[in-house]
Amino acid sequence: MISIVAITPGGAELARRLHRELPHSAVFVPARLAQGGDQAFHQPLAQVLPELFAQARGLVCIMASGIVVRVLAPHLRGKGQDPAVVVMDEAGRFAISLLSGHLGGANDLARQAAAAVGAQAVITTATDVNGLMAWDDVARREQLAIEPLRNIRRLNSLLLERQNIALVDRRHRVNHYFLPQSNVSLVANFAEAMQSRFAGRVFVTHRLLGEMQEREDLLLLRPRDLVVGIGCNRGTSAEEIEEVMRTEFAAAFLAPSSIAVVASIEDKGDEEGLIRFAENLGVPLRLFSADELNRWDAPSGPSPHARDAVGAHGVCEPAALAAGNARTLLIKKKKRGNVTLAVAEVG
Structure with a gap:
């Protein structure tokens, strides 16, 4: 579920507009602002927001970004666990992808929220800014598990730096996202991918690869198959x-x-x-x-x-x-x- 949280009258109105356009969403506002269909809360925002953060698939916070950062900072768990967090101003001008842009889907949620109310989506992840698909974004879209998660930064950096990357994807699950990029090459097998001309390697496989999995230049995308x-x-x-x-x-x-x-x-x-x-x-x-x-x-x-x-x-x-x-x-x-x-x- 997407939790839309607002704390002012104008924000509450914007939240209801978003709710009508975003499937599987709910509006959370202080009890004094609640109308029919809203989820009213009586506790302080500093208590409510972390609770929703722990439960929801995504959060749209219609309030100052500083409030959201200060309240949620102690509750961040990591790239693989945190939900999408998007911040909007109550005038509905901007939808900012604040947290979990790729794996959590905040970039897509920001675009959806912006389209729903005629706002401007603000995306700051480097791959998106440069018009590239990130490995973790594609993994989320195709429901692939990532191992090891710590190597995401390295492989995304290689995309940005236009370094040569070998992709082994025998079932063609993700290659269509990357082949237009000249630095990603689809290769037939693991042995070919290990050639020195490649700075990084991405394998889409359900196979364990032993000690090879400890390499910092290797990302494994696990199909649920x-x-x-x-x-x-x-x-x-x-x-x-x-x-x-x-x-x-x-x-x-x-x-x-x-x-x-x-x-x-x-x-x-x-x-x-x-x-x-x-x-x-x-x-x-x-x-x-x-x-x-x-x-x-x-x-x-x-x-x-x-x-x-x-x-x-x-x-x-x-x-x-x-x-x-x-x-x-x-x-x-x-x-x-x-x-x-x-x-x-x-x-």
Whole structure:
């Protein structure tokens, strides 16, 4: 949700105009200014603004930028966690992208707010000023995880400096954003990208690359394209499931940050450990009936235990294939302790 916060009568009116134009937004004003549909607050702004900052996807603050900076400064967490923050003057002349311009989406939110009320968007991030797409902006748009986040500054600087950058993007997820830029070259594989003529490298991959991932000139963009099928005994903890997942992912050189979905059978819909495992990853849990799973072949063969327990010839393998609409598995059924696991790539 986008929280639009105003503290003056004129700001409140502008907030309501924005609310009518911005989907999934809400207006927050002091109780003395509240009208129908507004969210009224009685606490001091210094308490309300940090609370909204912690909860909202984005903040539009119709007030002086100095107020916002002073109130939020102690609550900043980092580039990867902070929401978008945009500041507007109550006359509606300017929409300033103040915080999390790329990853949080503040630059786009400033443009949307400006377009809604006829204001001027103020964008100060260097790549935007120079008409370039930044790596973290593209990652947000394409829902790619970034590893390591600390290398964003280096790779964006190389864009600005027109240094040669190798891009490995076999599924063509992001290359269309960058190929018009003469310093970004699409190359076929990691070996070619490691040639000395490149000052930086960006790999779009769900593969782990070992010690190579520690390089300061390398950015990994992780597509959300892996489905983890899970079977487990009753009462299995989220911690045990996660330990099995991380062990098998490491053995197969797969990145956990590329997990898009956790899948299992409907009988596990009340399994607290499985539910919490998916929640901890921040991904949905998809459940299938036994009949649905039986439409998919289990490459490791039918399981008498699964057939007797839940009526399906398998759980983890057919669940991964069904949720990913995939034909093959990257990890066939592995059993460790109370957990069975399989992994498919989204088809």
